[in-house]
Amino acid sequence: MIIKKQWRILTVGDGDLSFSNALLNHQPAALTATVYDSLATMIDKYGDLFYQQLKMKNTPVLFEFDVCNANSWTGLAKNSFDVVIFQFPLLPAFGSFSEYQNRCANININTLNRRLLRDFLINSFNHFLDPNGQQLCFITSKDVKPYRQWNIENSLNLQTDINYLGSIPFALKMFPGYKIRNVDRDKHVKDTKGVTYVWSRQQNHAISGRLTAAQFQGADYCTACRAGPFSTDVDRIEHNHSKKHLQMMALERLWATDIRDNPQQFNQN
């Protein structure tokens, strides 16, 4: 991850605040940390060790901060950050199987997770990032199922003026003390390598040169499946008939329909 001292940083969806606390080692110009849960829920899940450390370092922390819900942002100064970071985003766990059945009756969980990430990008650019600042959004995720089926590089910014700039491997050792949290258990996310994906309203950003541009692009590849290059037509046809590809295409169609049918939900200006 690229972090510069002169940046004003907002973290979204921190689990136990260990990431925000570790970020302070990079001495950013300003840091505001946010947690989706209430303070009581966070303490119940993970304790308050990192919250206490942030308090001692006078770092503002907002609880019950839902990046999709403007009513929860009241404690935050508008458009005052250079970078907004969401580490390992994932929908909050469903309270019960019946809640899962209700919420996912008419919508695929893959689409719900993509909505979360798209809302994060659009709301960050419209409400959190300073238009005269660095204009950067970072999402760190893992390139394994189910996360890779979100098609992060190609699908989240469709029909917006937000540009995908590229990615950089996430080096956990840059953040001593950071414990990557699962959504609901006091347990670390499996130690699979993370990748930080970067967006900006600027098409060419000063940090672009340090990023790897979107891969698997062009006629010889299947961009959504991150497959290829196919050396022959037979290879391509075989891929197109594979279970993996058919599943991915079904998810892409659901996502395209969701964006088409719900454009208003992404524009909470």
Ligand SMILES: C[S@@+](CC[C@H](N)C(=O)[O-])C[C@H]1O[C@@H](n2cnc3c(N)ncnc32)[C@H](O)[C@@H]1O
């Ligand atoms: C897999 S956990 C990762 C937690 C933490 N970022 C980390 O890296 O350890 C996913 C996090 O996303 C948060 N989250 C889910 N939906 C959110 C939303 N609408 N707004 C803010 N955070 C959200 C959850 O509360 C949870 O903490």
